[in-house]
Amino acid sequence: MRTAIVNIGTIVSGDLAAPFVPGDAILMQDGRISVVGTLSAAQVSSADVVIDAAGTIAIPGLIDSHVHITFGDYTPRQRVVGYLESYVHGGTTTAITASEVHTPGRPKDPEGVKALARAARACFLDYRPGGMRVHAGSVILEPGLTEADLAELVASGVWLAKAGFGAFETPFDYAPLMLAARQAGMVTTMHTGGSSIPGSSGIWAEHVLKSNPTVSFHVNGGPTAMPEEGFARLVNESDIALQICTAGNLRTALLTAKLLDEAGQPERLLIATDTPTGSGIMPLGMFYTISHLASLGGMPPEQAIAAATGNNARVYGLNAGVIAVGRDADIVLIDACAGGSRSDALAGLSNGDIPAVAAVVSDGIPRLVGRSRNTPASIRQVRVSDTKLPRDFSGAATH
DSSP states (O other), rough: OOEESSSSSEEOOOOSSSEEEEEEEEEEETTTEEEEOOOHHHHHTOOOOOEOOOOOOOEEEEEEEEOOOOOOSTTTTTTTSHHHHHHHTTEEEEEEESSSTTTTTTTSSSSHHHHHHHHHHHSSSOOOGGOOOEEEEEEOTTTTHHHHHHHHHTTTTTTTEESSOOSSSGGGGGGHHHHHHTTTOOOOEEBBSOOOSSSSSOOOOHHHHHHHOOOEEETSSSSSOOHHHHHHHHHHHHEEEEEETTSSSHHHHHHHHHHHHTTTTTGGGEEEEOOOBBOOOOOHHHHHHHHHHTTSSOOOOOHHHHHHHHHHHHTTTTTTTSSSSTTTTOOOEEOOOOTOOSSSSSHHHHHTTTEEEEEHHHHHHHHESSOOTOOOOOEEEEEEEEEEEOOOOOSSSSO
């Protein structure tokens, strides 16, 4: 399938090194971006679907790097069906599991946790709720797991490992398995902050530094933050990616971003939601945190967008998250909300407003064009100006 977006006002790349891309058009083919900048009349006419962006802003599809999936588009924690498809209407085109810890009756023995990770991964290999790509299956590290178990998991396609909910005596005891998982090529993640579910324990900076994970999960608390002195330690004594979540502590989220900026390492900041949890589901959670960083933290909105897109992609090794030739064709068109006080989405974010989601394209396929059911209407009227396909791209149906 070939999809073209024309009349774009601004292209935000998701790449901190070059946050804006010159031009006003994007061409996508077979799930990849093929042209960014300017399209000829022939290129536009060759598209199966042409979207008129009407001067709105194009950004990469958001990557939520902390979603507690189970199986399918269902969360038993909140007894909600269809929440992932709803997140697509909030601009999220990729979700990464933070482990399937909320699966009812989850196993805790080595064979059980391996089976759970494999089953969750397999569930989402070909299933894309609302068009979202879901990276599922994170093994929950438990006593009894061995390096051979980790190698077995990697050979079967599981590439994520999570510390924080296992039955270890102290959080320091995760370190050997965490280091082994990373040496096996896995992306390792670690709960950071106070206890989030009964039976788990607080994990603070000293524990995280000992295990040296790829990502310190919800460093601002999930939902309770660690002691204050730990934030500077993680920034200054490691190169660990620091993930802040909407469902955590807002003050320490802003503190984390500030400390990373002062250290000249903004690429280590990741945005996620940490949902569904006791905080519920948050289809607009990614945009809320982007707006908090831009309005309360004074961060340029394009930098905050990169923390929710390109930064996540780099740390997790994904081809998504950046608008560039050859990258995954996941694009979101955003605008200022109709009736608001700002005239474009970036100015709105700096004002603390969430943007209107006017179109979502994932894997090069338009999932909704015109209006999201989860945001106010956009000022500008995005529409499908030409299509060769007998399909409804309004978002009323799931594709």
